[in-house]
Amino acid sequence: MNDLGNVRADFPILERKINGKRLAFLDSAASSQKPVQVLDAMDRVYRTRYANVHRGAYTLSQEATDDYEAARRKVTRFINADDDEIIFTRSTTSALNMVAYSLGLNGLGEGDRILTTVMEHHANIVPWQMVARYTGAEVIYADIDSGHRVATEAVTEMIDERVKIVSISGMSNVLGSMPAISEIAAAAHAAGAVMIVDAAQLVPHAPVDVKALGADFLAFSSHKMLGPTGVGVLWGRRDRLEEMEPIEGGGEMISDVTLDGSTWAPVPHKFEAGTPPFVEAIGLGAAVDYLSELGMDRVFAHDRELTAYALDRLGEIPDLYVQGPADVHNRGGAVSFSMPDIHAHDLATILDQEGVQVRAGHHCAKPLMRRLDVPATARASFYIYSVREDVDALIDAIHVARKIFGV
């Protein structure tokens, strides 16, 4: 039991022993575990309602199509979007690539600027660098402050008429920092720029209302929010999606095809070329049901409570540095830390022997590692099934590592 109730009972994997020890799964920022409700929803499709979607006037295809479109409406409601504003993609990465290529190749040129930050995941850096190479545009980066947050002014003071796109993480996967997206979006719009949010961490961990957020595009992944791998979401404001060109052509996305050319299906289907990952999308729909029932305010509060506890307990350990805000104000539940005498990989190997599963490395954020001047960090991250006992296991295992390394 934790403050969200008996949710742990819904996650069969939590019964596992790792190296003979109780599993303390602390890598939910990389990918979350799955409740039986999600597994059952997908299993049901494969066993009883499976055929390709949008294809035939036969019962099975109609049922699969109904389930797929119902999942789209669930996700739409989950972030308070309007109908037909949700595109199913492969992942956050493919959603960001889609919007980067479409906006970039149909509008950016020499002298234009794309503004992001130094704390971004590679998925919100590399596509922009690629688009910049094709178009002659330039990528510029707002810095973090000494408290490892992105100050609103640090971003807004870089916005001028050259900036056409602002693309920023809503919650850092390394630091946990949560920039003030709605304020930044307002500044971006005032300068005529498009506002994009990498919400891979934000949507799973905090309540999101796209109307209140004020952005134009939002990208997130199913697998970090209790759903299966293989499906992600691009939300776009209806008018933006209408004017945006698809970057992938194929089946499903057309209105008509002749030998001379093609016309596109209406939004959102013009962006979903080929058979979509519809069983996965249906699994995401079940995940959204699960999270909605808990309430995202409570999910966020649960993460915050554990983060506060982890920051507190990690603070007890000498020579351990938390990379990220020291308090839970505007902060998500990714807690990165480094120890000068024990490399993050050694730490992760030792923690694993104690059943504690943490990520060690650069977390797909090498520019941030260079900015922080650390080769790598270890990261503990939480989700709805996490409990204080997991944090206690982490702390005990760090002491085992300190003993082995004689510090």
Place this chain on the structure above:
Amino acid sequence: MALEELYREVILDHYRNPRNRVELDAPTAHADGNNPLCGDEVHLDLIVADGIVTDIAVTGQGCSISQSSASMMSDAIKGKTLADVNDLTAKFKAMMDIDANGDAGIDPDRPGAMLGDLEALQGVRKFPVRIKCANLAWTTLQEALGN
């Protein structure tokens, strides 16, 4: 316990006090190695004269396994002929080869007889994701020597 086999005292000693962490004035061979997945780095400068590795300098950063392996390697190959270095490299890689059967010729009754301190890295084989850390210095060495 497997952890004690991995983190032998000799490994931690080389990690804390890496050997040959110097700069060479006129290296005749050089290579940079890195593991993009984990960020470990090993940089090697060598002086090879008349078929003998007369001097070596190691720099870099990373986990205890990658850095201690580099340090032990530098001690092991200094003063050796290129033929001996190649032989040692083959033996080390065989010791790290998870698919190879047996112990690559290491005699448990005479610890250190074949590979000296380097035999302490045997325990890494029980941690497959870390094998690439142990091998990094040796792969970099092969690149520096043009093999």
